Amino acid sequence: xxxxxxxxxxxxxxxxxxxxxxxxxxxxxxxxxxxxxxxxxxxxxxxxxxxxxxxxxxxxxxxxxxxxxxxxxxxxxxxxxxxxxxxxxxxxxxxxxxxxxxxxxxxxxxxxxxxxxxxxxxxxxxxxxxxxxxxxxxxxxxxxxxxxxxxxxxxxxxxxxxxxxxxxxxxxxxxxxxxxxxxxxxxxxxxxxxxxxxxxxxxxxxxxxxxxxxxxxxxxxxxxxxxxxxxxxxxxxxxxxxxxxxxxxxxxxxxxxxxxxxxxxxxxxxxxxxxxxxxxxxxxxxxxxxxxxxxxxxxxxxxxxxxxxxxxxxxxxxxxxxxxxxxxxxxxxxxxxxxxxxxxxxxxxxxxxxxxxxxx
Amino acid sequence: xxxxxxxxxxxxxxxxxxxxxxxxxxxxxxxxxxxxxxxxxxxxxxxxxxxxxxxxxxxxxxxxxxxxxxxxxxxxxxxxxxxxxxxxxxxxxxxxxxxxxxxxxxxxxxxxxxxxxxxxxxxxxxxxxxxxxxxxxxxxxxxxxxxxxxxxxxxxxxxxxxxxxxxxxxxxxxxxxxxxxxxxxxxxxxxxxxxxxxxxxxxxxxxxxxxxxxxxxxxxxxxxxxxxxxxxxxxxxxxxxxxxxxxxxxxxxxxxxxxxxxxxxxxxxxxxxxxxxxxxx
Ligand SMILES: Cc1cc2nc3c(=O)[nH]c(=O)nc-3n(C[C@H](O)[C@H](O)[C@H](O)COP(=O)(O)OP(=O)(O)OC[C@H]3O[C@@H](n4cnc5c(N)ncnc54)[C@H](O)[C@@H]3O)c2cc1C
Numbered sequence: 001x002x003x004x005x006x007x008x009x010x011x012x013x014x015x016x017x018x019x020x021x022x023x024x025x026x027x028x029x030x031x032x033x034x035x036x037x038x039x040x041x042x043x044x045x046x047x048x049x050x051x052x053x054x055x056x057x058x059x060x061x062x063x064x065x066x067x068x069x070x071x072x073x074x075x076x077x078x079x080x081x082x083x084x085x086x087x088x089x090x091x092x093x094x095x096x097x098x099x100x101x102x103x104x105x106x107x108x109x110x111x112x113x114x115x116x117x118x119x120x121x122x123x124x125x126x127x128x129x130x131x132x133x134x135x136x137x138x139x140x141x142x143x144x145x146x147x148x149x150x151x152x153x154x155x156x157x158x159x160x161x162x163x164x165x166x167x168x169x170x171x172x173x174x175x176x177x178x179x180x181x182x183x184x185x186x187x188x189x190x191x192x193x194x195x196x197x198x199x200x201x202x203x204x205x206x207x208x209x210x211x212x213x214x215x216x217x218x219x220x221x222x223x224x225x226x227x228x229x230x231x232x233x234x235x236x237x238x239x240x241x242x243x244x245x246x247x248x249x250x251x252x253x254x255x256x257x258x259x260x261x262x263x264x265x266x267x268x269x270x271x272x273x274x275x276x277x278x279x280x281x282x283x284x285x286x287x288x289x290x291x292x293x294x295x296x297x298x299x300x301x302x303x304x305x306x307x308x309x310x311x312x313x314x315x316x317x318x319x320x321x322x323x324x325x326x327x328x329x330x331x332x333x334x335x336x337x338x339x340x341x342x343x344x345x346x347x348x349x350x351x352x353x354x355x356x357x358x359x360x
Numbered sequence: 361x362x363x364x365x366x367x368x369x370x371x372x373x374x375x376x377x378x379x380x381x382x383x384x385x386x387x388x389x390x391x392x393x394x395x396x397x398x399x400x401x402x403x404x405x406x407x408x409x410x411x412x413x414x415x416x417x418x419x420x421x422x423x424x425x426x427x428x429x430x431x432x433x434x435x436x437x438x439x440x441x442x443x444x445x446x447x448x449x450x451x452x453x454x455x456x457x458x459x460x461x462x463x464x465x466x467x468x469x470x471x472x473x474x475x476x477x478x479x480x481x482x483x484x485x486x487x488x489x490x491x492x493x494x495x496x497x498x499x500x501x502x503x504x505x506x507x508x509x510x511x512x513x514x515x516x517x518x519x520x521x522x523x524x525x526x527x528x529x530x531x532x533x534x535x536x537x538x539x540x541x542x543x544x545x546x547x548x549x550x551x552x553x554x555x556x557x558x559x560x561x562x563x564x565x566x567x568x569x570x571x572x573x574x575x576x577x578x579x580x581x582x583x584x585x586x587x588x589x590x591x592x593x594x595x596x597x598x599x600x601x602x603x604x605x606x607x608x609x610x611x612x613x614x615x616x617x618x619x620x621x622x623x624x625x626x627x628x629x630x631x632x633x634x635x636x637x638x639x640x641x
Binding site: 035097172332 | 640
């Protein structure tokens with residue numbers, strides 16, 4: 001069912017007595033073949049704030065194969081704000097598989113009892129989070145865009161977009177612990193690393209035999225990442241929406257992007273219409289981006305789009321409707337027809353760059 | 361081979377508009393559709409039936425109107441359809457939804473064993489991707505999420521090999537039946553049902569099961585009461601502290617608009633000007 005159908009809770013709900021001793025904020029540090037997914041560091045940045053508000057430790061959970069640089073990952077996690085890391089290394093944990101990872105994380109939670117557990121909303125993180133939450137029978141809020149603590153109840157207030165409308169909702173897990181949340185990559189800011197920070201590593205043995213695990217990884221074929229758009233890490237993005245009217249008009253977006261050395265993005269309707277590839281969709285069900293400049297042409301600014309690009313340093317919106325919601329959160333707005341404004345912008349940037357070139 | 365496909369009826373989000381003044385969604389007249397991601401799951405189940413024979417059962421938990429989505433699945437070629445519907449389900453979160461669907465699946469297994477359970481990778485309305493993993497854990501089935509391809513099925517040895525989309529690549533996995541698969545989008549294309557199925561779908565007496573049929577005695581274990589998560593508030597996103605600086609000179613040319621924008625932007629954000637100047641080289 002969806003949040004929309006659910007009425008806001010009124011009366012105060014007490015925490016189940018089984019969970020009153022649960023303490024500390026945990027972040028699952030996602031790594032594959034020794035490579036940490038950057039979303040884990042973003043989560044540590046956010047987790048630090050939550051742990052400070054609760055006056056508890058921030059702990060990382062590192063799960064890896066024996067040959068991988070587990071301790072190195074822990075050291076990095078301390079730099080990003082963790083006070084402590086639980087480290088599990090075992091041959092059965094070398095490749096991600098749902099069964100051993102769910103067991104590893106669930107056992108760890110049951111033993112050390114954290115009040116909050118956060119994971120990145122990657123394919124791995126979603127697979128694992130849903131399994132762990134069901135095994136623990138606790139609440140899980142997907143794709144949060146804001147996390148705050150109510151210091152009195154110690155509840156985590158997890159905010160995410162609601163279905164359809166331009167509305168957000170805040171969700172609580174009042175009776176159960178840990179309170180679980182996933183956050184999509186690039187939604188939270190990357191914290192600055194402090195390599196001089198130190199922490200405590202707790203090595204935890206993991207007893208599961210390969211023979212008891214049913215699913216086997218026969219092969220891993222890494223992606224060929226050349227030629228793939230990488231919007232989440234692009235510095236400049238030019239994006240188009242349904243207001244461009246026709247697929248041909250998208251060429252105007254590409255023209256401006258070429259001049260700026262920018263990536264091209266779009267809203268969901270233009271992706272669904274096949275004007276641009278899925279990898280270029282910006283928003284809740286696409287990519288979250290944090291560029292220095294985001295130019296949106298013919299995009300209304302629905303919440304599902306906004307949560308994917310709100311972290312941009314400068315947002316320029318071109319929209320023919322002066323009341324379009326995007327003007328509520330863009331920094332600069334041009335009220336006008338995208339089909340004439342885009343070419344004018346392309347020319348203006350071209351001229352500016354030519355001047356910069358001359359000036360050396 | 362018996363596959364069960366779990367689907368959901370959702371409003372067609374492509375047709376939802378937000379009211380420009382009140383900022384609420386305008387649901388009137390928005391058609392209800394089968395969650396588009398679920399169609400990839402259903403088509404994959406139908407393909408397995410084409411190859412190995414057997415039965416495809418579709419299940420949905422939802423209000424009585426969700427019957428239409430089930431009939432649509434029957435018209436594509438599904439054999440049986442079950443609507444799980446009960447007033448006490450209203451407001452269920454994903455944990456409770458997986459609980460009720462698991463109870464339904466157990467009930468189905470009483471009359472026919474299940475080899476494969478399919479779901480879509482997520483819904484377009486909730487977007488959580490939590491129900492599939494939830495069902496797998498509750499049934500203690502192997503979970504295969506984001507499956508892009510079923511490579512082969514060995515019914516004799518009850519083994520299946522699939523390709524699964526992982527973060528930086530593709531995993532080739534082998535596991536045993538029964539298992540639960542969440543199907544990745546774009547992996548196949550839904551067939552057109554034939555005329556016989558269309559007629560059968562219209563007349564078919566689908567099963568409607570309430571809470572007691574699937575053996576959930578206590579209404580407090582489902583719906584809002586049974587859900588660990590609660591919505592504490594719903595609100596409109598805050599505008600930035602300052603609304604956009606609007607450049608809207610009625611009679612000015614687009615050319616002047618553009619240069620006005622650049623001038624203002626670069627004065628207020630000199631770092632951005634340097635970033636863009638880098639591109640001149
Ligand atoms: C669960 C869920 C997930 C979603 N995920 C995403 C997501 O990831 N990304 C996403 O973008 N959306 C997503 N959506 C859809 C989202 O709600 C909006 O429907 C969508 O963002 C609207 O796209 P748009 O702004 O291009 O189109 P519209 O809302 O149709 O807006 C078009 C805009 O163009 C303007 N316009 C028209 N003509 C011109 C012109 N000539 N010049 C300039 N402007 C013009 C109009 O004034 C209007 O503001 C999701 C929805 C749901 C329910």
